Amino acid sequence: MEEVKLMKGNEAIAHAAIRYGCDGYFGYPITPQSEVLETLAELMPWETTGMVVLQAESEVAAINMVYGGAATGKAVMTSSSSPGISLKQEGISYLAASELPALILNCMRGGPGLGTIQPSQSDYFQATKGGGHGDYHLIVLAPATVQEMADFVALGFDLAFKYRTPSMILADGIVGQMMEKVVLPPQRPRRTEEEVRRQCPWAACGKGSRKHRNVVTSLELDSAKMEVNNLRFQETYRRIEENEVRFEEYYTDDCEYLMVAFGSMARICLKAIEEAREKGVRIGLIRPITLWPFPTKRIAELAAKTKGVLVVELNAGQMIEDVRLAISAPSPSVHHFGRMGGIVPNPGEIIEAFYSHYPEAKI
Amino acid sequence: MDFKDIIRPENKVYARPRLLTENITHYCPGCSHGVVHRIVAELLDEMGLEDRTIGIAPVGCAVFAYNYIDVDWIEAAHGRAPALATAASRLNPDCLVFTYQGDGDLAAIGTAETIHACNRGENIVIIFINNAIYGMTGGQMAPTTLLGMKTATTPYGRRVDLNGYPLAISPILASLDGTCYVTRQAVHTPGAVRKAKVAIRKAFTNALEKRGTSVVEIVSTCNSGWKLSPADSNKWMEKHMFEKYPLGDLKNV
């Protein structure tokens, strides 16, 4: 029988990590995501699955612990919130450059700077455009429910290992903090040393019976070789773009207008759309689940049959740039509505914003 | 006795270590790094650790250490080697994990990672090359640069009012509960090299026996950065460096 539990999104991440067979978590407290480390500490997985849990001295140290663990082939993760994720960018760039799998949770709060501890989606650019230095991408998953928080741990790790690239769960503070019903995945055993060596023949985990040494490095001073490395990264990104785009649609069969929103904003938009539909206003919703790779093609298809697009985000307008790139045509018009500083709009505000841009839609 | 009768395998008393790769190092002539690499390679072979060693390379001149010692390596970001080593060691408890770091890496940009790895008593070995200068980037001031010492960023000599004091970090590390062994060695004479090797062997043994963190500081020369010949660098080091960084065990429990 399915085991249904009530918990916060951040707690679900911790439970799901243990159940996935995660080998190590390295974190540093920051609101609004400290429940991940707290829950892990409470569950003491080192006594059951053998998972290592460590509170590091800083976000910088934590991500570099992730780098060190990932380099040995282990399934390792960290979590933080916006200011802490900025500190982690160094390590994330090194992970991408060394082609290491790892999972990073960003439970976003409002910025810039120390900003606020209230929810936000203002790290969209940072997450989807690289974030640190150099040409790289992360696989970015945007959960809208506590269930997805739990499910994306396994998805994030699986994609990270499949493509040898770090994945990020880009959650807003709402999804991290809210409590919902969740069905946790079954407990999987952690991989044995042999399984790690088989799955990760590149891992620097001691030569063992290997004849050659493994070196995990992001350094290559020979420009010709470094370009080849970059071309290989780009080839991986193209394969990810071809195979891993994920999204969800609501009321798009007959929609005359389209809203685009991710994470918790998609839920509030859906509510707004349902209220509008009761009055006969036909709005549809597309919710990108992977923010990178972005559902460019599908958004273009949907936009082509609509009169207008509204992108709703908890920021000043970030994902709207990708939506505009996807549509790349003079019509339909694309507008943005967002709140900042930790303010979350209600469905009424969203519909009001929609009518302000598309007054002709009002019935 | 004829030369060719002497150079028979059975008479060999000193050979190039098996775990040094064939690569010619990028180090300048006379650089202390080469000697330390060699004794590390000797020890990993003598102690039978080739198959279960993970080295963590720094940023700095030793960034390419992984090209020279034939074990698994991870190349860290500048200063972060102890953080990498922490995870590598905890996730692979059967392995010997050691970092190899310079003074800028360990005592400037990586101070926090170094102190906290030592304070947690991670079962790792930190090999710390202190030559009082940034070699790789062209001879700039290091945290350990002596007062009055000329570098690319202290062309007038290091001044307290402008640059602060040289940092002796090993005594700080020795004061932490997590370290079991902190020692200062050098590799400028045959006797010093032999002592340094004994120290690193002890450090490796401590890590394997899970006794906490061991730190082996090697007071070293950077003859290119110091603008002296290798032999004169050794003399200068004895005269000036050993005063601020005296050799010997700082902690051995």
Add this chain to the structure above:
Amino acid sequence: MPKVQGAVTVDEARCKGCDLCVVACPADVLMLQPKEVNDRGYHFAFAARPEACIGCAACATVCPDACIEVYRVVLK
């Protein structure tokens, strides 16, 4: 005391001519080539007085490039 005869070989291609072995040798065996250089332009070390070698390995112990190997026989 038995008399000891040593010998050293230098990997000329690997030697960087740093002179540290010359300084370390207690028997004045080693010298740097005054004129000849290796492929990388270094005046490499060589045994100028091989008969004086006592096989103590001081040279190899301080060599940063591990390019010296040492042999020793005890003469009967």
